[in-house]
Amino acid sequence: MMTAYAELMAFQRQTEALAQIAGRLGWDQETVMPPGAMHQRAEEKAAIEAVLHARRADPRLGDWLATLADKVQDPVMVANLRLIRRQHERATRVPAALAATLARETSIAQRVWADARANEDVAAFLPTLERIVALRREEAAALAGDGDAYDALLQDYEPGTSAAALTDMFGALRPHLVDLRHRVIDKARAAPVLTGAFDEAQQMALAAELAGVFGYRQEMGRIDRAVHPFSSGSGQDVRITTRTEASDPFNCIYSTIHEVGHAAYEQMIDPAHHLTPVGQGVSMGVHESQSRICENQLGRSRAFTGWLYGQMRARFGDFGITTEEAFYQTVNRVSAGFIRTEADEVHYNLHVLLRFDLEQALISGDLLARDLEAAWNDRFLADFGTAIDCPSHGCLQDVHWSLGLFGYFPTYTLGNVYAGCLHAALRAALPGLDDDLARGDPGPATAWLGENIRKFGGLYTPGELITRATGSPPDEGPLLAYLSEKFTTLFD
C-alpha cells in the first residue's frame, strides 16, 4: 500500500511541476512575452494543457486511488488523495480535445480582450467571448452530469460551495451594503483627495518595500508590471505583478499589498508540501481572504495608514493631505467608481454581485454575449447610480471571462466574508495589533495567518479551515460589523 502511495505521489509530483510550468507560461504572457508571439503561445499552452489533462486522466491514477481507498489514515495523505481524486474525476469527464481547445482559445482571447479594452471596442471581443462561453458551457455540462452547470464550474474555485448557498449569503449582505452606502456616500464625497503626480519608479520602490513589510520573500519571487495585477505560482517561485498610474499611487500600493497577500499565502505553506496537491492554497475564496485582509483590514486601517502617510510624504513630498486623519479618510474614500479593482470596501462586493448574476445568466443561456454590455450597463446604473461612460469602465474591465474564468468572481466576496471572520479572530488573539500596525509592522498579524491558515495549504477544506482558525463556521456577520463600524465612524 505504501508503495502505491509512493508511486502515485512520484507521478503526481511531476504533474505538479508541469502545472507550475504552465502557470509560469501565463505569467510570461502577461509580463514579458513579445506581442507577435500570440499564436505560437496559444499552441504551446494547448500542448502543455493536453499533457496535464492526459496525466490527470491517466488510468493509473484510478488504479492507485482504488488500491488506497480507505486504507490511509495520515491526514496529509488523506488530503492528497482527496485532491488527486477530485482532479482525476474532473479530467476524466472533460474530453481532452475540449480541454486543449479551451486552452488555445483563452490564450488568444486574452490578447483580443486587451486590444478591445484599449480600443473601447466591445464588438471586437464579442465573437471571442461567445466562443469561450460556449466552450465553458460544454465543459460545465460534461462536469455536471445531472447537476447544475454553474455549480460544476464553481467547484474549480471553491470546492463544496453552490450558487444557491452563495445567493443566500450574498442576499444577506446586499441590503446592509446598500444601506451603508447610502448612509456614508455624501459625507465620504467630502473626503480630501490626492493632488499632484507620483513618480512611477518611486511607486515601484514603495511597492517593493510594502511587499517585504507584508511578508513577501522576494528571493523566491519577483514583482513586475502588468495590465491586470496577479499572483502566480507556488512553492519556491511565486511572482506578483502590479500596476502604476502617475496620478493614483493607491492603485499600485493596494494592488501590491493585495497580491502579496496571495503570494505570501503560497510562500508560507509548509515546504514539506511543495509540489504536492496539499502544497497550494486550498481555494480561491480562502486565497482572497488572505489578500483582502492584508489590503483592507490591515492595510487600510487607521493605524497602518498613519505609518503609510509618513512613508508617502518621505517619498513623494507634499500631495495636498496634511494630517494622518485626513489621509485615513482619503485612503478609505467611498465613491461609486466604475472599476472593481479600485473600488472601496463598501462598493466592492456590489461589483462582484453584478458579475455573479451576469455570469450565471451567461452560463445558463439566459443572457447572450451580445446582450452583455446592455445588461451590465443597466445593472450598474441601478446599483451604483452612475451610467457607464465607456466599455473599459464597464464590461471590458476584467480579464477573467477572456480567460474562461466563470465561477471565479463570487470567490472575491466569499474571500471578504472569510477575511471578516479571520479579522475578528485576529483582533481577539493580538490585542497589540494596532500598535504593531502603527509602526508599519503587520508581522505579528501575518504570522498569525501563517500559523492558523497559510501553513496548512490544502490539508483542510475551506469551511474546516475557517472554523478551526476562528472557532465558528464562515458567516457574513463579522464583515458587516467591521464595515459598519469603520465607515460610520469615518463618514457618518
Place this chain on the structure above:
Amino acid sequence: MMTAYAELMAFQRQTEALAQIAGRLGWDQETVMPPGAMHQRAEEKAAIEAVLHARRADPRLGDWLATLADKVQDPVMVANLRLIRRQHERATRVPAALAATLARETSIAQRVWADARANEDVAAFLPTLERIVALRREEAAALAGDGDAYDALLQDYEPGTSAAALTDMFGALRPHLVDLRHRVIDKARAAPVLTGAFDEAQQMALAAELAGVFGYRQEMGRIDRAVHPFSSGSGQDVRITTRTEASDPFNCIYSTIHEVGHAAYEQMIDPAHHLTPVGQGVSMGVHESQSRICENQLGRSRAFTGWLYGQMRARFGDFGITTEEAFYQTVNRVSAGFIRTEADEVHYNLHVLLRFDLEQALISGDLLARDLEAAWNDRFLADFGTAIDCPSHGCLQDVHWSLGLFGYFPTYTLGNVYAGCLHAALRAALPGLDDDLARGDPGPATAWLGENIRKFGGLYTPGELITRATGSPPDEGPLLAYLSEKFTTLFD
C-alpha cells in the same frame, strides 16, 4: 500514407511546442528567475524533459516512421522524417531516468557554476562538474554503441561531423593562426584604446538599435541582460540576452550583434515550417556562422565601424578616439586576452581549440575534472603566452560544461569556417556591400543570408546548405584568407 504523415506531424507539433516551453524555462532561469527557486526549477526541468523524452521515444513514432519509410518524395517531408528519426533513435537509446537526471543536475549546476565563478572557487564547482561529466559519459556510451563516445555527443550539435574531421580541419587552421598572431600582435598592441565610462542604459539603447539594424524583429522577441549572452527560442518568440560593462561598450555591442545573428536566423526561417523539425536552425555550426558573419565580417568591417563610430560619438561623446581609422583599429585590437567571448578574431579559434581538446579528454576519461584547472592553465600559457590569473578568467569562464554541453565548443570554430565561406560568396554577390555597411545598413547582406541559408531551416544538411549557398563544400581557406588580409593590412 498521407494520414500517417498528418498524424505524425500533429504529434510532433505538440512535441515542438513543448520543446519551446522547455527552452523558455531556460531563458527564464537566466534572466528573471528568483534565486531561491533553484531546486524547484530543477524538478520542473526534469519533469518537462521526461515528457519530451517519452514523446521522442514513443513507439508510435517508430510505427509512423516505418509506415512512411521510402514512400515520401516531397523534400520538406523527407527532411522532417529524417530529423524525427534522428531524435527518435537518440531517445530510444538514452534511458528516461538518465535524461531526467541530466536535466535536473544541469539545472542546479548552472547556479553552482555562477556562484563558483563569482567567488573564484573552482573547488566549489568540481563535484558538480564530475557528476555532469560522468552522466554525459554514460549518455555518450548509450548513444555511441560501438562508435566513439565524443562523436556521439557531437551529433547533437553538428550532425554528420566527427572529431577526426574536425581535428583535421582545426589542424590546418592552427599553424596559420599562430603565424598570423605572431605577425600582428606587437603592432596591434599599439592600437588605441577607449577611455572613460559608457552609460549602461545608453549601451542597452544602442543594443536595441543595432538589433534592428541587423534584422532582429523585436515584436517577436526581446532583449534582456544575463551573465552569459544567448539566443533562445524559434518561430514567433526568439529572445536574446546581452551584457553591459561601463568600461567596455564593445562587450555589449558585439554580444548583441552576435546573438542577433542567431536570433534573426530563427526568425527568417520560412514560417510554414514553424513548430516542425525543419523549422529550426539546422546545426550549431551553421547557427554560429550566422552570428559570426554579423559580428565579425560585417560588424567589425572597416565600412560598418565607420558608421558605428558616429553612432557612438553621438551617444557617448568623446571617448579618446578621434578618427574612424583609429576606431577601426580599436574595434579589431588583437591581444591575448583571457575571455573567449571577448576574444579578437585572430585568437578566438585558439580559445575554442583549447576547449575542444580538453573536453575530448574529459569525455574519454584521459583528463579528470580535478585536473582540469591545471590543464587549462598550462595550455593557455602555451598558446597565448600569458598566465591565467583567476578561475573566472580560466576554466570557470564559460557556462557550457555546467549545462552538460560537451561537443558544442568545436561548432564555434566550424561556424567561423562556414562564415568565411559565406562571406566570400556574399562579397561576390553584393559588390556594393561596403557602401551599404558604411551607411549602417547590413540589410542587403542579411537578406542574402535569408535567401541562401536562413529560410531553409533544417531542410538541407549543414554540408549541403553551405555548398548550395557558396558553390563549394565547406573549407577553412576563405576564413584564413579573410583573416590574413584583414589583420596584416591593419597591423603588419
